[in-house]
Amino acid sequence: MNAQxxxxxxxxxxxxxxxxxxxxWPLVAFDGPWPRELGAYLESRGLEESGARNLVSxxxxxxxxxxxxxxxxxxxxxxxxxxxxxAAAGTTxxxxxxxxxKDGAVDGGEAEKPIRRKAKKNRTDLIEVVTxxxxxxxxxxxxxVMLFGHVSPGGGFxxxxxxxxxxxxxxxxSKGKPGGxxxxxxxLAKLEAAGFAALIAGGFLGLASGTGFFAxxxxxxxxxxxxxxLNTVIGLKVGAGIGFLCVAMLGEADYD
Amino acid sequence: xxxxxxxIMSPSDWAMMPxxxxxxxAALSLLAKAFIKKGPWASLFEYLGAFVGxxxxxxxxxxxxxxxxxxxxxxxxxxxxxxxxxxxxxFDGLTWLVDMLGFSVAGMAWLYSVGAGPKxxxxxxxxxxQASALAATAATTDLFNLFVCLEVLGMASYVLVTSSEKxxxxxxxxxxxxxxxxxxxxxxxxxxxxxxxxxxxxxxxxAAALALLPDGGGYTxxxxxxxxxAAVALRVAVMPLYGWLPDAHALAPHAVSAVLSGVLIKTxxxxxxxxxxxxxxxxxxxxxxxxAGAITALGGVIIALSQKDAKRLxxxxxxxxxxxxxxxxxxxxxxxxxxxxxxxxxxxxAFLHAFYHALFKGLLFLTVGTATDAAAERDVYVLRGAGAIxxxxxxxxxxxxxxxxxxxxxxSALPPFNGFVSKAALSYVLKGRWEYIFLFIAGxxxxxxxxxxxxxxxxxxxxxxxxAASSLPGYTAKKTVMTAQAVLALACVASGLAGPWFYxxxxxxxxxxxxxxxxxxxxxxxxxxxxxxIVLAGYVxxxxxxxxxxxxxxxxxxxxxxxxxxxxxxxxxxxGGLTLWxxxxxxx
Numbered sequence: 001m002n003a004q005x006x007x008x009x010x011x012x013x014x015x016x017x018x019x020x021x022x023x024x025w026p027l028v029a030f031d032g033p034w035p036r037e038l039g040a041y042l043e044s045r046g047l048e049e050s051g052a053r054n055l056v057s058x059x060x061x062x063x064x065x066x067x068x069x070x071x072x073x074x075x076x077x078x079x080x081x082x083x084x085x086x087a088a089a090g091t092t093x094x095x096x097x098x099x100x101x102k103d104g105a106v107d108g109g110e111a112e113k114p115i116r117r118k119a120k121k122n123r124t125d126l127i128e129v130v131t132x133x134x135x136x137x138x139x140x141x142x143x144x145v146m147l148f149g150h151v152s153p154g155g156g157f158x159x160x161x162x163x164x165x166x167x168x169x170x171x172x173x174s175k176g177k178p179g180g181x182x183x184x185x186x187x188l189a190k191l192e193a194a195g196f197a198a199l200i201a202g203g204f205l206g207l208a209s210g211t212g213f214f215a216x217x218x219x220x221x222x223x224x225x226x227x228x229x230l231n232t233v234i235g236l237k238v239g240a241g242i243g244f245l246c247v248a249m250l251g252e253a254d255y256d
Numbered sequence: 257x258x259x260x261x262x263x264i265m266s267p268s269d270w271a272m273m274p275x276x277x278x279x280x281x282a283a284l285s286l287l288a289k290a291f292i293k294k295g296p297w298a299s300l301f302e303y304l305g306a307f308v309g310x311x312x313x314x315x316x317x318x319x320x321x322x323x324x325x326x327x328x329x330x331x332x333x334x335x336x337x338x339x340x341x342x343x344x345x346x347f348d349g350l351t352w353l354v355d356m357l358g359f360s361v362a363g364m365a366w367l368y369s370v371g372a373g374p375k376x377x378x379x380x381x382x383x384x385x386q387a388s389a390l391a392a393t394a395a396t397t398d399l400f401n402l403f404v405c406l407e408v409l410g411m412a413s414y415v416l417v418t419s420s421e422k423x424x425x426x427x428x429x430x431x432x433x434x435x436x437x438x439x440x441x442x443x444x445x446x447x448x449x450x451x452x453x454x455x456x457x458x459x460x461x462x463a464a465a466l467a468l469l470p471d472g473g474g475y476t477x478x479x480x481x482x483x484x485x486a487a488v489a490l491r492v493a494v495m496p497l498y499g500w501l502p503d504a505h506a507l508a509p510h511a512v513s514a515v516l517s518g519v520l521i522k523t524x525x526x527x528x529x530x531x532x533x534x535x536x537x538x539x540x541x542x543x544x545x546x547x548a549g550a551i552t553a554l555g556g557v558i559i560a561l562s563q564k565d566a567k568r569l570x571x572x573x574x575x576x577x578x579x580x581x582x583x584x585x586x587x588x589x590x591x592x593x594x595x596x597x598x599x600x601x602x603x604x605x606a607f608l609h610a611f612y613h614a615l616f617k618g619l620l621f622l623t624v625g626t627a628t629d630a631a632a633e634r635d636v637y638v639l640r641g642a643g644a645i646x647x648x649x650x651x652x653x654x655x656x657x658x659x660x661x662x663x664x665x666x667x668s669a670l671p672p673f674n675g676f677v678s679k680a681a682l683s684y685v686l687k688g689r690w691e692y693i694f695l696f697i698a699g700x701x702x703x704x705x706x707x708x709x710x711x712x713x714x715x716x717x718x719x720x721x722x723x724a725a726s727s728l729p730g731y732t733a734k735k736t737v738m739t740a741q742a743v744l745a746l747a748c749v750a751s752g753l754a755g756p757w758f759y760x761x762x763x764x765x766x767x768x769x770x771x772x773x774x775x776x777x778x779x780x781x782x783x784x785x786x787x788x789x790i791v792l793a794g795y796v797x798x799x800x801x802x803x804x805x806x807x808x809x810x811x812x813x814x815x816x817x818x819x820x821x822x823x824x825x826x827x828x829x830x831x832g833g834l835t836l837w838x839x840x841x842x843x844x
Contacts, residue, residue: 008821011825012819013824016825016827016828019828020828023482023483026474027448027449030449034452035455037456038341062337063338067404074411077385077411078411088418193290197283200283211335212266212334215334215335
């Protein structure tokens, strides 16, 4: 690499940062009055309309549940993409991009065996015992965060991530017998699919009961039940998805 | 029929169906993947999901057609919450058209993927999610929801690009991810700026609140508008923000390339027009987009002409063709924001070309994909006799060759194919502007480039290229592949013959019946002479490109330094330019 080619990325970075800073300065420096209307509305009507004491939950699972559906889907797609890449790593990354050589000439591509990375087995008894015992406790805490999202800070996404760490603990504490119980890849995949299907079914429930897509069903009643149900479903889906991803990265999944 | 449809669901529920049904299909397909895994039952549920997600939305479009044709629209808040905090969407003529564009290509490309891969419920799930996000993007009128839609759209694309499992595809998806994630940060900052000023997220209430502020929100509003527009421009791949596209579109599976090039770069553009038309200063942003579009049309074709890889060549043509669309779109947004009704004619021409490009570019990606797969060779200069190779692999009649010919003649704007009609509409509305000259020259380049690409079907020269006799096992012609190609080819011909009528139809839908587009005269001596001139000039350019100097220039363009950092520098320059441009006209 010559000197000019080395300097180009640095120059590009400096330029990008300078331009971005110059443009964004008015956004940062703006000190006009904050709009108050929406805050006042949520303060006076939020609890009554949604039934959720935690107004954050009221917003993301009530007023703007449709946005949350999108964000959940982003996570689902990202996890499935990452799993796909982990599964493909070693089988395709070693092969040259071009098509295999024709008329039988072997370009070294033939000999490449798929390399499956296994996690290093540098586990100790200490880790296995502690994580194995802690796993169920962490899971319980995750479910608490998930199910009480409407009254206290937390909810489906946060609870789901805690559940996922519980699953990782269980996988680490499985004494070298991978794929048992909740930490098995196929169980997690099933749980994730069922969570997603339940989420979509929840969306259609509103259509069936006449309130509209992704609206709390049963007009006239408190949407609190809907919020709790969404928190649970999202929590399960997020927990299973992230858990699946971690188990795959531990090298214990069969990717099917 | 409307009566029966309304007894099932209200119009606002039907309007959500193009979003909801693909999600239902995705759920079915994901369940099949997790619980059944393999075998006929898994395929059954996967195909059922694809049917629900890609075919049933047409029913919703049919139900809603009378409403939008009469100039009506559905405007509602999802979940019927207060408009202050809920998410608003709008199903009108624009939504209907953009959905139609999306589901036409997505349906056929999925059918193609059944034969040519990638297969399986995992792919179908992500594919359906992408279709759903396309429909959601077309309908939303809420700024944060637009962010979410673009995120889903983007995430699905990155994953679908990697599903070809070509190692280059991982890197292509990664740079696509990084640069659009960076752009989305600016989008989010733009949302913050407007929310900080107005405390609301729906387009109409932002516009109403800005009108009450001193100086319409000043620089904060301008910067926010620029950030949001630039982030969307990156998805549309307008120059200079195009650098991520060629790798991503060239290395994706063919079916995915067809959707990415045909649909995915256009939906955000038409979604942006809603936002720009509501915002003060949106017209100026649109105008700059239009100018950039004309430059993109010409720049894209120059780079395309120099390419060796067949799919990369097509990818650069997508950039060039989106330039045609954006130049008319930008002029249209600018005119409409000044209250000039001629803007509807410009927007209609832009949509017409967007739709026709979706059909013929989808077709080209599929047919060229079939040919290069069968021959296991993608180099335009090496591959010869693709027709003979396909015949050996089980294609009794040269369907792929014929379909490719239809696509190539369409993009080169020869009568009576659809590209001829949409380019005639573009010339008609842009005549007298400097953009017109750029598009005219780009047309010559397009013809030259497709004469070159058509060479892959030419009989092999002595010794050179691949002998058609060489045995290439592992590829067999599939019925689904043939069907998908044939349907798109027929659509190119039919939409070309019905072009003038369809142009008026688009105009009626986009203007809500307020504007009537004049009759497009297609086959008079003037336009036929012009077409003949373009073909002749294209042939001369093709011959020039094959000379020693031509080849050296091509190699120079092809091997120009491109890097990851360039994508970011281009984005910050584009953003800076857009901000200065809008500020200049707002505060002069």
